[in-house]
Amino acid sequence: MYKDFADKNEWALILGGSSGLGLATGKKLAKHGMHIIIVHRNRKSEINTIKSDFKEILDHGVQLLTYNTDLLKPEKQAEVIVDIKEKIKDGKIKTLIHSIAKGNLKPMVNSKHILKNHDFHLTIDAMAISLYDWVKLVFDKDLFAKDTRVISFTSEGNTKAWENYAAVSAAKVALEAITRSIALEFAPYGIKANCLQPGAVDTQSLRMIPGYEQIVAHSIDRNPFNRITTAIDVANTVYLFCKDEAAWINGCVIPVNGGEHLN
Numbered sequence: 001m002y003k004d005f006a007d008k009n010e011w012a013l014i015l016g017g018s019s020g021l022g023l024a025t026g027k028k029l030a031k032h033g034m035h036i037i038i039v040h041r042n043r044k045s046e047i048n049t050i051k052s053d054f055k056e057i058l059d060h061g062v063q064l065l066t067y068n069t070d071l072l073k074p075e076k077q078a079e080v081i082v083d084i085k086e087k088i089k090d091g092k093i094k095t096l097i098h099s100i101a102k103g104n105l106k107p108m109v110n111s112k113h114i115l116k117n118h119d120f121h122l123t124i125d126a127m128a129i130s131l132y133d134w135v136k137l138v139f140d141k142d143l144f145a146k147d148t149r150v151i152s153f154t155s156e157g158n159t160k161a162w163e164n165y166a167a168v169s170a171a172k173v174a175l176e177a178i179t180r181s182i183a184l185e186f187a188p189y190g191i192k193a194n195c196l197q198p199g200a201v202d203t204q205s206l207r208m209i210p211g212y213e214q215i216v217a218h219s220i221d222r223n224p225f226n227r228i229t230t231a232i233d234v235a236n237t238v239y240l241f242c243k244d245e246a247a248w249i250n251g252c253v254i255p256v257n258g259g260e261h262l263n
Contacts, residue, residue, distance in 0.1 A: 001031065001032070002032070003031075003032050003033030004032045004033060004034075004242075004243060004244075005029070005032055005033040005034035005094065005242075006032075006033030007033070008033075008094075009035070009088070009090065009091040009092065010034055010035065010091065010092060010093075010094035010145060011034065011035045011036070011037055011088055011091050011092065011093050011094060012025070012026065012029045012034050012035070012036050012037065012093070012094060012095045012096075012097060012242075013037045013039070013084070013093050013095070013096045013097070013134075013138065014026050014036065014037065014038050014039070014097040014099060015039050015071055015096070015097065015098050015099060015100050015130070015134060016039075016040060016071075016098070016099040016100040016101060017036075017038035017039070017040055017097070017099060018038060018040035018042050018046075018050050018053070018068075019050075019053075019203065019204055020099065020101070020201070020203035020204060020205060020231060021099050021153055021198070021201065021203065021231050021234050021235070022038070022040075022097060022099030023038075023053055023231070024231035024232055024234065024235035025097050025099070025234070025235040025238045025239075026038060026057055027053075027056055027057055027060075027235065028232070028235035028236060028238065028239050029095070029235075029238070029239060029242065030057040030058075030060040030062045030064075031060050032239060033060075033061075033062060034062065034094060034095075034242070035062045035063040035064070035088070035091065036057050036062060036063070036064050036065070037064075037065045037066075037067075037084060037088075037093075038054070038064070038065070038066045038067070039066075039067045039069065039071045039080060040066070040067070040068055040071070041068065041069065041070055041071060042068055047068075054066060065083075065084065065087060065088075067080050067083075071100070071130070071134075072100075072102070072125065072126055072130055074133075077133065077134070077137055078137075081137045081138065081141055081143075082141075084141075084143070085141050085143060088143075092143060092144060092145035092146075092148075093138055093143045093144055093145060093148065094145045094147075094148060094149065094242060095148065095149040095150070095151060095238075095241075095242050096134060096135060096138060096144075096148070096149075096150045096151070097151050097152075097238065098130070098131045098134070098150070098151070098152035098153070098175075099152075099153055100126055100127055100130055101127065101203075101204075101205035102122075102123070102126040102127065103122065103123030103126060103127050103167055103168045103171060104119035104120075104122060104123050104167045104168075105164045105165065105167070105168065105208055105209055106119060106164060106167070107163060107164050108166060115166055115167060119167050120166075120167050120170060122167075123167035123168055123170070123171045124167070124170055124171045124174050126171070127168065127171035127172070127174075127175060128171045128172070128174035128175040128178055129174070129178070131150075131152055131175060131178055131179065131182075132178050132182065135150060135182055135186070135191075135193075139186070139189070139191075144189070144190070144191060145190070146190045147190050147192075147244070147247055148189075148190055148191045148192070149191075149192055149193075149194075149241055149242050149246070150179070150182055150186075150191060150192065150193035150194070151193075151194055151195075151196060151238055151241055152175055152179055152193075152194075152195050152196075153195070153196055153197075153198060153234070154172045154175055154176055154195045154196070154197045154253060155168075155172055155197060155198070156197065156199075156261070157169040157172050158172045158173050158176060158197070158253070162209075162215075164209065165209065175195065176195050176253055179193045179194065179195050179251070179253075180193075180251050183250045183251030184251065187250065192247065192249065192250040192251075193250065193251065194241060194249060194250065194251065194252045194253070194254060195252070195253045195254070196234060196237055196238070196241075196253075196254055196256045197253055197254065197255045197256060197257070197261075198229045198233070198234045198255075198256045198257060199219050199223065199228060199229035199255075199256070199257030199258065199260040199261075200215050200216055200218075200219040200228050200229065201228065201229050201230065201231055201233075201234065202216065202228060202230075203231065216228055219257075219260055222260050222263040223257070223258050223259065223260040223263075224258060224259040224260075224262065224263075225258045225259070227258070229256065229257050229258065229260070233256060233258070234256055237254075237256045
């Protein structure tokens with residue numbers, strides 16, 4: 001196993017890294033020698049499972065910092081970033097992974113729980129604007145490496161209308177727009193920003209979507225390989241994007257779905 005990032009004191013800051021795509025990415029990057037910082041929000045009942053997953057990261061011989069806190073509150077963000085700077089010392093953040101899945105999945109009509117204006121605000125703040133908030137925090141503390149990768153996860157909901165998905169769809173479009181602007185305005189500082197667009201991945205976030213079983217079945221039917229995308233597929237792609245050879249990819253939205261988007 002070639003450890004690309006070993007002995008470089010390079011870190012991955014993963015927002016929402018205790019499950020799903022974020023966790024899979026943490027494990028993959030740790031396997032190749034990158035130290036990991038995970039900021040997450042979980043209940044006490046979930047901690048034992050999370051500790052087991054975090055141990056897998058540590059078993060790769062890297063350092064791991066974890067923060068179970070509200071990563072969307074400015075005061076908590078400030079506390080975390082100060083602690084990170086103190087603990088990684090002369091280390092640098094090589095990649096920032098945005099994997100926050102906090103939003104409202106409500107219909108627009110014919111329900112007791114109709115989508116409202118504030119639902120859009122909550123979802124867009126959490127799943128899109130928070131990317132800029134964290135990039136700015138890390139940048140202002142001079143924690144980014146000279147060649148940094150900022151990676152976030154979007155979905156086909158960026159162009160397609162799905163029932164109950166309006167707020168998340170709006171957030172994904174905003175996320176992509178913010179990513180493009182980061183790619184443009186932070187480029188002089190060695191920061192590259194891209195969105196990966198996985199196919200349907202069987203995660204907790206997907207299972208929250210009403211009728212997710214139909215989404216999975218439709219994805220399998222469309223996919224040239226007749227299977228859904230896995231979190232490992234996505235983590236492998238993040239790893240590729242963190243390598244030196246990917247330094248010229250910037251400002252893109254890239255499907256990671258085995259060709260599912262072709263049908």
